[in-house]
Amino acid sequence: TELPAYEYIKISTPKPGVGLITLNRPKALNALSTPLFLELNDALRKLDADKETGAIVITGSERAFAAGADIKEMKDLTFSTAYTTDFIELWSSLSHQIKKPIISAVNGYALGGGCELAMMADILYCSAGATFGQPEIKLGTIPGAGGSQRLTKAIGKSRAMELILTGDNFSGKQAGEWGLAAKVFETAQECLDGAVGQAEKIASYSRLAVKAGKEVVNKSQDLGIREGVEFERRVFHSLFGSKDQKIGMTAFAEKKKPTWSHQ
Numbered sequence: 001t002e003l004p005a006y007e008y009i010k011i012s013t014p015k016p017g018v019g020l021i022t023l024n025r026p027k028a029l030n031a032l033s034t035p036l037f038l039e040l041n042d043a044l045r046k047l048d049a050d051k052e053t054g055a056i057v058i059t060g061s062e063r064a065f066a067a068g069a070d071i072k073e074m075k076d077l078t079f080s081t082a083y084t085t086d087f088i089e090l091w092s093s094l095s096h097q098i099k100k101p102i103i104s105a106v107n108g109y110a111l112g113g114g115c116e117l118a119m120m121a122d123i124l125y126c127s128a129g130a131t132f133g134q135p136e137i138k139l140g141t142i143p144g145a146g147g148s149q150r151l152t153k154a155i156g157k158s159r160a161m162e163l164i165l166t167g168d169n170f171s172g173k174q175a176g177e178w179g180l181a182a183k184v185f186e187t188a189q190e191c192l193d194g195a196v197g198q199a200e201k202i203a204s205y206s207r208l209a210v211k212a213g214k215e216v217v218n219k220s221q222d223l224g225i226r227e228g229v230e231f232e233r234r235v236f237h238s239l240f241g242s243k244d245q246k247i248g249m250t251a252f253a254e255k256k257k258p259t260w261s262h263q
């Protein structure tokens with residue numbers, strides 16, 4: 001797929017099947033302005049539709065994953081405009097519309113909307129020295145892109161409440177200890193390489209099965225255990241109608257490597 005040249009992000013294919021999006025607004029520490037998010041959504045939609053892409057990685061620079069929503073853009077925003085334009089709603093296509101797995105590789109600052117963007121990904125990796133936080137309270141406001149919900153689900157109410165009401169930062173090391181990050185790496189390069197490596201692994205499997213896997217895990221966030229398990233079983237049953245289930249299990253029985261049809 002031909003991707004347009006973007007101004008605030010960069011796109012590459014570091015490994016087969018992996019679409020890498022690098023936030024690239026260094027002068028503002030990757031502050032997530034509306035123009036940046038429009039580009040990000042456009043790139044995500046194109047990668048989601050791209051046959052060659054099996055998984056997506058979002059990263060920033062060594063200094064900043066993203067230092068938040070763009071404060072200068074929000075400074076003079078009125079209630080009326082925020083409400084009528086459904087400000088920040090634009091951000092939710094990432095978590096609600098993109099069906100391929102997204103890994104965030106977080107180095108440097110992931111503050112406010114940056115922390116929220118990182119948490120919207122399906123898997124979060126970081127380096128030990130990354131700086132997370134929801135500092136909105138210091139600006140006279142609160143998280144607006146899901147932080148109060150996702151952080152609380154990930155690390156529990158007491159810790160999330162403390163972080164959101166004090167605006168204190170926390171490190172990548174802590175993010176790992178609290179279960180917010182799936183893996184914590186020593187350096188920024190190791191974090192990015194690790195994320196790309198896992199994305200490549202995911203991209204090497206049946207696209208159909210990976211899509212179903214993401215769908216059922218995400219359902220656990222909205223459903224109770226009984227409905228969730230029933231939903232999973234239905235999707236599991238449906239995969240017996242796929243070619244890749246036959247390919248995968250036949251290959252196992254014949255001691256061969258499967259070649260996925262993605263169907």
Ligand code: CAA
Pocket residue numbers: 027028029031032067068069070071072088109111112113114116135136139142143144145147
């Ligand atoms: N929005 C707009 N510009 C930002 C920004 C942001 N969130 N974060 C940093 N910048 C800009 C700075 O204004 C500065 O620009 P100038 O050179 O034009 O002055 C440039 O990026 C570099 O930043 P600093 O000079 O401040 O760099 P530093 O190393 O001294 O400090 C920092 C780094 C601690 C991350 C500091 O920049 C900072 O505190 N940033 C804001 C963090 C924040 O409050 N984020 C939450 C935003 S609100 C939000 O996200 C709402 C939501 O829930 C959706």
